[in-house]
Amino acid sequence: MFYTYLLKSKKNGKLYTGSTNDLRKRLKQHNDGLSNFTKKYIPYEIIYYEACLNEQDARSREKYLKTGMGKRYLKNRLSRFLSLTGLIFASVILFSGHYAYAVLTCSIATVCNSPDTTVFRISGTSNAHSELQSQSNYSKYVCCSGVSGIGNSCAGTSVTVARLSSTTNAHIEENTQSNYANNACLSISSGTVSVGYQSGSCAGYEATVASISGITNAHVGDSSAYTTKICASATATVTPSGGGGGGGGGGTTPIEVITTGITFTGRAYPLSKVTILKDGQIAITTIAGPDASFSVTLSNLSTGSYTFSVYGEDNVGNRSTLFTFPAYITYGSNTQIGGIFLAPTINVDKTEVKKGDNIAIFGQTVPSSDVTISVHSDQEYINKIKSDTNGAYLYNFDTVPLEFGNHDTKSKATLLNEITSFGKTISFLVGDKNVLKQEKSCSSRGDLNGDCKVNLVDFSIMAFWYKKPSPPAKVDLNSDAKVNLIDFSILAYNWTG
Amino acid sequence: MNKIKNKIIILSVAFLLLFFASSASASQINLIPGSNLMKVGEIFQIDVTLDTEDETINAIEGTIVFPTDILELNDIRDGNSIINFWVEKTQDSSSGQFNFSGIVPGGYIGKNGYIASLIFKTKKEGIGNVEIINAKALLNNEESSESKLSTDKISFEVSGQADYEISKISKVKDEESPESFIPAVASDPNIFDRKYFLVFSAVDKISGIDNYKVLESKLGISWLSFSRWQKSKSPYLLKDQQLQSYIFIKASDKNGNERIEKISPQNPLVWYKNTSIIIYIVLLLLLIIFLFFIAKHFLKKLKFKLK
Numbered sequence: 001m002f003y004t005y006l007l008k009s010k011k012n013g014k015l016y017t018g019s020t021n022d023l024r025k026r027l028k029q030h031n032d033g034l035s036n037f038t039k040k041y042i043p044y045e046i047i048y049y050e051a052c053l054n055e056q057d058a059r060s061r062e063k064y065l066k067t068g069m070g071k072r073y074l075k076n077r078l079s080r081f082l083s084l085t086g087l088i089f090a091s092v093i094l095f096s097g098h099y100a101y102a103v104l105t106c107s108i109a110t111v112c113n114s115p116d117t118t119v120f121r122i123s124g125t126s127n128a129h130s131e132l133q134s135q136s137n138y139s140k141y142v143c144c145s146g147v148s149g150i151g152n153s154c155a156g157t158s159v160t161v162a163r164l165s166s167t168t169n170a171h172i173e174e175n176t177q178s179n180y181a182n183n184a185c186l187s188i189s190s191g192t193v194s195v196g197y198q199s200g201s202c203a204g205y206e207a208t209v210a211s212i213s214g215i216t217n218a219h220v221g222d223s224s225a226y227t228t229k230i231c232a233s234a235t236a237t238v239t240p241s242g243g244g245g246g247g248g249g250g251g252t253t254p255i256e257v258i259t260t261g262i263t264f265t266g267r268a269y270p271l272s273k274v275t276i277l278k279d280g281q282i283a284i285t286t287i288a289g290p291d292a293s294f295s296v297t298l299s300n301l302s303t304g305s306y307t308f309s310v311y312g313e314d315n316v317g318n319r320s321t322l323f324t325f326p327a328y329i330t331y332g333s334n335t336q337i338g339g340i341f342l343a344p345t346i347n348v349d350k351t352e353v354k355k356g357d358n359i360a361i362f363g364q365t366v367p368s369s370d371v372t373i374s375v376h377s378d379q380e381y382i383n384k385i386k387s388d389t390n391g392a393y394l395y396n397f398d399t400v401p402l403e404f405g406n407h408d409t410k411s412k413a414t415l416l417n418e419i420t421s422f423g424k425t426i427s428f429l430v431g432d433k434n435v436l437k438q439e440k441s442c443s444s445r446g447d448l449n450g451d452c453k454v455n456l457v458d459f460s461i462m463a464f465w466y467k468k469p470s471p472p473a474k475v476d477l478n479s480d481a482k483v484n485l486i487d488f489s490i491l492a493y494n495w496t497g
Numbered sequence: 498m499n500k501i502k503n504k505i506i507i508l509s510v511a512f513l514l515l516f517f518a519s520s521a522s523a524s525q526i527n528l529i530p531g532s533n534l535m536k537v538g539e540i541f542q543i544d545v546t547l548d549t550e551d552e553t554i555n556a557i558e559g560t561i562v563f564p565t566d567i568l569e570l571n572d573i574r575d576g577n578s579i580i581n582f583w584v585e586k587t588q589d590s591s592s593g594q595f596n597f598s599g600i601v602p603g604g605y606i607g608k609n610g611y612i613a614s615l616i617f618k619t620k621k622e623g624i625g626n627v628e629i630i631n632a633k634a635l636l637n638n639e640e641s642s643e644s645k646l647s648t649d650k651i652s653f654e655v656s657g658q659a660d661y662e663i664s665k666i667s668k669v670k671d672e673e674s675p676e677s678f679i680p681a682v683a684s685d686p687n688i689f690d691r692k693y694f695l696v697f698s699a700v701d702k703i704s705g706i707d708n709y710k711v712l713e714s715k716l717g718i719s720w721l722s723f724s725r726w727q728k729s730k731s732p733y734l735l736k737d738q739q740l741q742s743y744i745f746i747k748a749s750d751k752n753g754n755e756r757i758e759k760i761s762p763q764n765p766l767v768w769y770k771n772t773s774i775i776i777y778i779v780l781l782l783l784l785i786i787f788l789f790f791i792a793k794h795f796l797k798k799l800k801f802k803l804k
Contacts, residue, residue: 127532175670177670199544199546199609200546200608200609200610200611212531213531213532214531214532214540214542215540215542216540217539218532219532226529227529227546228531279581279700280581280582280600280603281678281698282679301676302673302701302702302703304576304577304702304703305577305702306702307579307602307603307605309602309603322602322603322604324602324604324605326605326607448685448687449685449687456681456696456697456698456731457681457683457696459600459696460683460688460696461685461687461688461732463584463731464688464732465688478641485557485584485635486556486635488598488600489555489636489637490639491600492555492600493637493639493641495603497602
């Protein structure tokens with residue numbers, strides 16, 4: 001019998017997928033530190049395994065479980081277990097894929113022994129001077145580890161982490177500068193190393209090496225001392241071990257070259273148009289499948305921080321709210337944003353409803369999902385309904401309990417363990433007559449030029465009137481006789497790109 | 498061997514959704530200095546960041562005030578800013594003020610949202626403050642309600658002379674052109690009396706956009722044009738209101754890398770009505786005639802020699 005298995009480190013919770021013909025023996029080998037890939041985080045426990053009669057089948061299964069699909073399968077398969085150990089933890093570790101066992105870590109240490117490597121030395125954890133790793137005046141080491149073959153050579157596969165003004169008692173500068181000649185490097189015997197400088201955090205990188213007070217002529221400190229962080233990632237390229245049945249699953253396949261980009265996957269509405277905005281401008285659109293799922297890739301991006309937004313448009317042209325998130329894109333990497341679940345669209349059939357009559361609240365979401373409809377003013381009324389096979393939902397709300405006056409409604413959807421946030425809020429009036437809602441072809445606050453979009457053109461028109469006297473009523477969105485930040489904020493809220 | 502890092506980071510949106518949990522809190526615009534103790538002649542960087550404290554902010558504005566007798570504002574960097582569209586980004590060096598205002602469509606939520614960096618050079622010894630005044634942050638909701646915002650004030654001291662003089666601020670290493678962008682032509686009764694205007698906005702993630710230039714030309718190749726590039730800002734009122742010209746928009750980053758986008762004319766001229774093409778045809782004919790006479794002259798000489 002051959003097994004494909006999933007290990008979990010008791011030390012730090014990292015997950016590892018492998019295959020073997022002797023599960024007990026292989027677990028013992030892992031826990032005895034006989035595997036280079038797993039010995040750093042022993043001891044391990046097996047949290048999941050599958051058995052089959054063919055060795056190749058087991059290896060194929062192992063490869064599959066290391067793919068994005070495989071990880072999603074494991075996430076669903078072990079959802080109860082993972083929810084007990086923490087969903088977020090599980091998501092991050094599962095998705096970190098091949099690198100779960102080879103993640104670069106850096107810290108300020110007083111000892112930095114081989115195979116860990118000293119990038120440079122510093123005089124303290126803040127407001128400090130630095131010296132090259134070959135010097136011995138300072139007691140604090142900027143020490144990196146976690147990836148096999150890591151070193152501080154400035155030759156071969158290496159990257160300059162920072163430049164020093166002299167060999168010791170030195171100021172420091174980013175590798176983008178060219179005032180200093182003494183390089184502090186991070187190298188790897190076989191693989192790739194990347195270094196960048198980010199403000200605030202090293203999101204997108206594996207490790208924060210240190211922080212610096214400026215781009216040049218700077219002091220240095222530990223990861224929290226300054227806003228500008230020196231960030232690094234290092235990945236060893238390892239060919240498959242190809243060992244016997246007992247040792248399978250140790251390596252990774254060589255890394256394939258891909259372009260710099262980002263892939264979005266998630267759920268919108270069946271056959272709906274899904275739009276991706278990059279920094280507020282339409283980057284790409286796609287059509288969701290009949291099951292409301294979509295996947296779209298944006299490539300040829302530069303390295304840097306981006307703000308991405310996603311919105312969907314349902315079968316009658318109602319738009320969802322923007323789902324916006326920041327992401328840091330690194331050169332040569334493909335960032336994947338998964339699990340996007342757009343909030344349902346919503347609309348009502350009347351702008352005014354006679355107290356005691358029904359008002360129809362409807363929209364679209366993922367097929368067969370649970371839709372929660374909130375009607376709220378002073379008191380909130382929660383109603384639940386299931387969407388049909390086209391994702392459409394309709395709820396006739398009896399307005400008997402509502403007071404006369406304005407009321408709002410909004411909705412959210414739940415499917416399995418996933419839940420959306422509440423979507424757009426729609427207002428209606430409870431009065432003494434029924435007034436059917438006249439649907440305009442498009443109606444969005446902030447659409448100044450009436451092209452059914454809220455985008456750069458509208459922004460430019462508004463910017464033209466910024467702080468100018470007597471702006472046109474159409475541009476002055478909050479009707480306070482001036483175009484100021486509030487009008488721009490309304491524009492940003494209704495933005496479509 | 499593969500030289501390019503192939504790293505796949507999958508962010509769980511379940512993780513992201515956690516950020517959307519609302520709580521009553523206040524956002525903050527922070528000033529983060531590289532150092533608080535400098536020498537005369539040193540470069541001094543202050544990062545301006547936004548901590549939204551679980552709120553979703555889609556618009557911010559403020560004024561950063563600095564002492565002009567001690568500090569000289571040399572550069573403003575916004576290459577990686579969370580602000581997607583700047584409404585205002587002006588510096589008044591004489592009064593020591595930097596005014597900023599901009600929006601993030603859909604809103605930003607996070608702890609260290611990078612807005613911009615101010616690069617100062619210290620001019621003389623002294624003690625001073627840099628602070629944010631008149632700041633405002635608006636929430637990404639239908640009412641655009643105001644966030645309870647707190648702002649920062651930092652103190653610093655300039656003492657002693659730097660060991661060496663930094664003659665100029667070194668540029669950020671940037672060899673990439675600004676990203677491709679999509680300009681648009683529009684007209685609206687609310688602006689320029691319904692005349693056609695051009696809008697554009699480019700992004701450069703490394704050094705940031707420095708300037709834009711626009712060229713309107715009857716020819717589709719910019720370097721053949723008889724017109725000149727003009728430094729411009731969006732919205733730009735088009736000279737050719739007949740929309741018969743090609744429009745070129747050049748975005749340059751702070752390192753001089755350029756990206757040129759082109760808009761074809763909506764009402765292109767037929768070639769015989771296009772004066773630019775006519776001029777080039779005439780020039781070409783003149784050149785051909787000139788070459789003909791040169792060749793004729795040369796052949797005459799050759800025949801004469803052969804005789």
